[in-house]
Amino acid sequence: MSAPQLKELTREEVAQHNKGDDLWVIIDAKVYNVTRFKNLHPGGVSVLTDEEVAGQDATEAFFGLHRYEVLEKPQYKRLQVGTIKGEQSVIHGKIVGETSKVPYAEPTWLSEGYHSPYYTDNHREFQKAMRVFVDENIYEDAQAREDDGKRPSQEVFDKMAAVNLHAMRMGPGKHLQGLTLMNGIVTPEQFDYFHELIITQEIVRCGARGYGDGLLGGKVIGLPPVLNFGTPELKAKILPEVFSGKKFICLAISEAQAGSDVMGLQTTAVKSEDGKEWIVNGTKKWITNGSFADYFTVGCKTEDGLTVLLIERGPGVETRTIKTSYSTAAGTAYITFDNVGVPVGNTLGEVGGGIFVILSNFNHERWVMCCSSARSQRSVVEECLKWATQRKAFGRPLISQPVIRSKLAGMIARTESVQAWLENLTYQMTHMTYKQQANKLAGQIAFLKSYSTQCAQETAKDAVQIFGGRGITKSGMGKFVEHFYRTVTFDALLGGAEDVLSDLGVRQALRAMPKNARL
Numbered sequence: 001m002s003a004p005q006l007k008e009l010t011r012e013e014v015a016q017h018n019k020g021d022d023l024w025v026i027i028d029a030k031v032y033n034v035t036r037f038k039n040l041h042p043g044g045v046s047v048l049t050d051e052e053v054a055g056q057d058a059t060e061a062f063f064g065l066h067r068y069e070v071l072e073k074p075q076y077k078r079l080q081v082g083t084i085k086g087e088q089s090v091i092h093g094k095i096v097g098e099t100s101k102v103p104y105a106e107p108t109w110l111s112e113g114y115h116s117p118y119y120t121d122n123h124r125e126f127q128k129a130m131r132v133f134v135d136e137n138i139y140e141d142a143q144a145r146e147d148d149g150k151r152p153s154q155e156v157f158d159k160m161a162a163v164n165l166h167a168m169r170m171g172p173g174k175h176l177q178g179l180t181l182m183n184g185i186v187t188p189e190q191f192d193y194f195h196e197l198i199i200t201q202e203i204v205r206c207g208a209r210g211y212g213d214g215l216l217g218g219k220v221i222g223l224p225p226v227l228n229f230g231t232p233e234l235k236a237k238i239l240p241e242v243f244s245g246k247k248f249i250c251l252a253i254s255e256a257q258a259g260s261d262v263m264g265l266q267t268t269a270v271k272s273e274d275g276k277e278w279i280v281n282g283t284k285k286w287i288t289n290g291s292f293a294d295y296f297t298v299g300c301k302t303e304d305g306l307t308v309l310l311i312e313r314g315p316g317v318e319t320r321t322i323k324t325s326y327s328t329a330a331g332t333a334y335i336t337f338d339n340v341g342v343p344v345g346n347t348l349g350e351v352g353g354g355i356f357v358i359l360s361n362f363n364h365e366r367w368v369m370c371c372s373s374a375r376s377q378r379s380v381v382e383e384c385l386k387w388a389t390q391r392k393a394f395g396r397p398l399i400s401q402p403v404i405r406s407k408l409a410g411m412i413a414r415t416e417s418v419q420a421w422l423e424n425l426t427y428q429m430t431h432m433t434y435k436q437q438a439n440k441l442a443g444q445i446a447f448l449k450s451y452s453t454q455c456a457q458e459t460a461k462d463a464v465q466i467f468g469g470r471g472i473t474k475s476g477m478g479k480f481v482e483h484f485y486r487t488v489t490f491d492a493l494l495g496g497a498e499d500v501l502s503d504l505g506v507r508q509a510l511r512a513m514p515k516n517a518r519l
């Protein structure tokens with residue numbers, strides 16, 4: 001059926017349609033016929049038949065109560081019957097690839113009139129392409145899967161594979177050699193940690209924390225041990241499968257009995273009599289992507305200490321989804337290994353050297369989480385700035401209240417400080433080997449991770465206060481704030497709890513204290 005022809009109407013003409021059985025409203029120079037819809041309206045009939053709304057311009061009332069996306073839903077879009085003669089709509093929804101003009105909604109380097117020493121023209125071109133990619137291919141799936149709890153669609157994984165995003169999310173390195181990255185915008189040699197930061201921060205803009213982890217967060221932490229410690233044969237088999245988005249891998253360390261305390265792990269691996277296999281028994285808990293993973297990078301107790309093995313899904317491996325406070329789109333799992341035979345060739349690193357394999361992963365993982373936390377805080381700043389300027393209370397916009405401005409000031413300062421520190425650290429990373437990073441940056445990254453999640457939690461609390469009841473309501477105006485508040489603790493826990501990380505930072509600093517430093 002073709003779309004009905006929109007009429008050009010005057011405000012006087014619209015004003016004639018002001019009765020329950022003939023009811024029109026104007027929203028942003030568009031005219032909607034809500035006569036039949038009024039009985040289905042979730043906000044009730046009376047608000048639509050109110051004399052200040054019926055036949056009138058209800059733009060301000062509408063945007064005080066609804067997100068723009070309501071008007072974009074097909075069932076509501078078709079209520080539009082006309083436009084106001086000589087007037088233009090000025091309010092718009094999400095535009096693919098657009099950078100926001102709301103102050104602080106973008107980092108300085110993406111804001112008009114500002115400068116940055118860190119980003120090259122290539123980073124800028126890459127960011128543009130990445131934003132379009134996410135807006136076109138990921139955003140909608142993220143919203144839908146975050147709601148229905150299913151893992152991200154295979155179609156999204158395939159599209160990411162087509163531009164080699166799965167490989168790029170592992171950071172710069174040899175694994176990128178020979179690949180065409182983002183349709184050739186960046187060469188494998190050019191690709192650095194700022195490109196990776198851009199990838200993480202663009203994906204985070206979807207505002208779907210569980211889905212974000214479902215989008216192969218497990219691979220970001222589960223694959224590095226294979227990349228760095230796997231045999232050439234193992235890599236030749238696994239990497240193409242994972243980079244093509246056809247197979248999934250996760251990191252399985254924590255257990256019900258042992259979380260951060262990795263030396264307390266109870267999953268065992270014992271050599272078979274012929275010495276060709278490990279026989280693995282035990283359980284793992286809170287394993288991101290575990291529900292749908294094909295491969296598991298597993299910390300096991302062996303005779304000589306801790307050993308990391310790559311286990312393929314097969315007989316004896318069972319996974320069960322755990323419901324957490326974010327979406328099951330993340331595929332968080334409880335896993336049982338029951339007499340699982342694992343070829344000895346799947347040993348990652350030295351037998352008994354597992355702690356080194358696990359620890360070598362942490363810096364990158366925590367840095368990725370800082371990228372993510374910084375960007376999600378920024379999205380909350382944007383939501384709060386928009387809400388505080390459009391919402392009226394006591395006859396004035398919320399923003400006219402000093403207490404609201406004070407909360408916003410804190411949020412903005414925290415967001416900017418996290419991003420600035422992150423960019424400095426990222427710059428250091430681009431100039432250091434992985435080993436130098438472990439030596440020089442483990443403490444700094446630990447501090448930043450701890451600092452950024454403390455900032456995020458503070459911002460979540462303030463944002464809910466600004467949004468009021470809507471900040472704890474899963475749909476409507478405050479839905480992203482509610483989501484942020486509900487899921488912010490994931491960042492604070494995963495990859496190391498705040499106090500543990502802060503302490504690690506201080507201990508690292510003490511190691512570098514000169515012996516002759518005296519007051």
Ligand code: HEM
Nearest residue numbers: 025032042043047053058061062065066067070076476477
């Ligand atoms: C084309 C016109 C309209 C459509 C399609 C529409 C649609 C909706 C929808 C889908 C909701 C559920 C909440 C959400 O998803 O945001 C809602 C809630 C509501 N609507 Fe409308 N609406 C329209 C116009 C209006 C107007 C002009 C008013 C006037 C004041 C109004 C007042 C309300 C109220 C009070 C709520 C409840 C808000 C809440 O629970 O916080 N609506 N509307």
